Amino acid sequence: MKFAQKLIRWQRRHGRHDLPWQGTRDPYRIWLSEVMLQQTQVATVIPYYRRFVEKYPTVGALAAATEEEVLQLWAGLGYYSRGRNLHKAARQIAETGFPDDLEQLPGVGRSTAAAIAAFAFGRRAAILDGNVKRVLARCFATNDKDRLWIRAESLLPRKDVETYTQALMDLGATVCTRRKPQCGACPVHEDCISRKKGWADRFPAARERKPLPLKETTWWVPLKGRKVLMEKQPSPGIWGGLLAFPQVKHPGWMEVKRLGVVQHGFTHFRLHATPVLCTVRGVRAGEAQRWIEIDKAIHAPVPAPVKALLRKLGTVPN
Ligand code: SF4
Numbered sequence: 618m619k620f621a622q623k624l625i626r627w628q629r630r631h632g633r634h635d636l637p638w639q640g641t642r643d644p645y646r647i648w649l650s651e652v653m654l655q656q657t658q659v660a661t662v663i664p665y666y667r668r669f670v671e672k673y674p675t676v677g678a679l680a681a682a683t684e685e686e687v688l689q690l691w692a693g694l695g696y697y698s699r700g701r702n703l704h705k706a707a708r709q710i711a712e713t714g715f716p717d718d719l720e721q722l723p724g725v726g727r728s729t730a731a732a733i734a735a736f737a738f739g740r741r742a743a744i745l746d747g748n749v750k751r752v753l754a755r756c757f758a759t760n761d762k763d764r765l766w767i768r769a770e771s772l773l774p775r776k777d778v779e780t781y782t783q784a785l786m787d788l789g790a791t792v793c794t795r796r797k798p799q800c801g802a803c804p805v806h807e808d809c810i811s812r813k814k815g816w817a818d819r820f821p822a823a824r825e826r827k828p829l830p831l832k833e834t835t836w837w838v839p840l841k842g843r844k845v846l847m848e849k850q851p852s853p854g855i856w857g858g859l860l861a862f863p864q865v866k867h868p869g870w871m872e873v874k875r876l877g878v879v880q881h882g883f884t885h886f887r888l889h890a891t892p893v894l895c896t897v898r899g900v901r902a903g904e905a906q907r908w909i910e911i912d913k914a915i916h917a918p919v920p921a922p923v924k925a926l927l928r929k930l931g932t933v934p935n
Contacts (some may be wrong), residue, residue, distance in 0.1 A: 627804035628784035680711035748789025869900035
């Protein structure tokens with residue numbers, strides 16, 4: 618039996634069938650889920666996906682929202698450029714429909730485009746996301762990306778491409794896991810070079826892990842009663858469009874208390890921020906700044922570490 622046939626048969630019996638974005642051909646829902654699943658695990662995505670389709674059941678509804686509203690719902694899912702691109706792409710789709718070349722959409726790369734094409738339109742298109750790369754790298758004992766793409770294309774079945782694509786995703790997520798792959802339960806173990814040679818830990822090649830640079834900053838946290846001054850972050854930027862604390866002190870702010878360092882890891886650097894509570898007298902908010910009730914700020918579009926600090930402030934009595 619061919620590689621693809623083995624996977625298709627396995628998916629029908631052992632794959633995942635109850636993910637909330639399955640059982641539909643609606644390109645909007647499939648596109649939304651595939652963008653959310655970039656670099657993010659299924660379990661994390663599910664509640665976000667549900668909230669998005671409830672609030673924005675159609676691409677038109679998403680396009681009609683403001684960027685801030687979209688980022689507010691996205692807050693906590695990370696990689697915020699995805700949220701901004703999602704909104705941009707929604708406006709494009711609402712106007713002209715899904716393009717034939719899905720890679721023309723902001724935030725949609727080759728693998729995401731292929732997944733949408735397969736699931737929504739049944740097109741024969743090869744995916745190569747992180748999980749699939751691991752499966753194919755192990756099976757064919759190569760870390761060469763070009764070769765993996767060629768393999769991915771040549772393995773595509775003539776029919777049932779959706780089931781096959783889902784099978785590859787499921788296999789990578791549940792059987793051919795990063796650590797301790799369960800080769801005994803794998804439908805392609807007879808084809809797998811790494812299993813035969815005991816090389817599973819060589820593929821994919823470990824990324825060279827250089828220590829990430831450290832960025833240190835101060836978060837000025839001006840308070841007025843139960844209100845806090847927040848600042849819209851410049852776009853593009855790691856938190857572009859989201860609200861966070863000012864990093865430049867205004868002369869009218871009086872420092873009252875330094876809090877413990879907040880640590881947060883990004884893909885390219887680590888952040889250490891020292892929050893400093895300040896009192897404010899008679900100072901107007903700057904152009905990108907606004908006073909918000911702490912309880913409301915928690916639900917505004919704020920990144921996760923900012924939200925955690927706001928929660929702490931919310932529990933501090935007046
Ligand atoms: Fe992964 Fe093992 Fe299957 Fe090879 S046999 S693809 S290493 S689970």
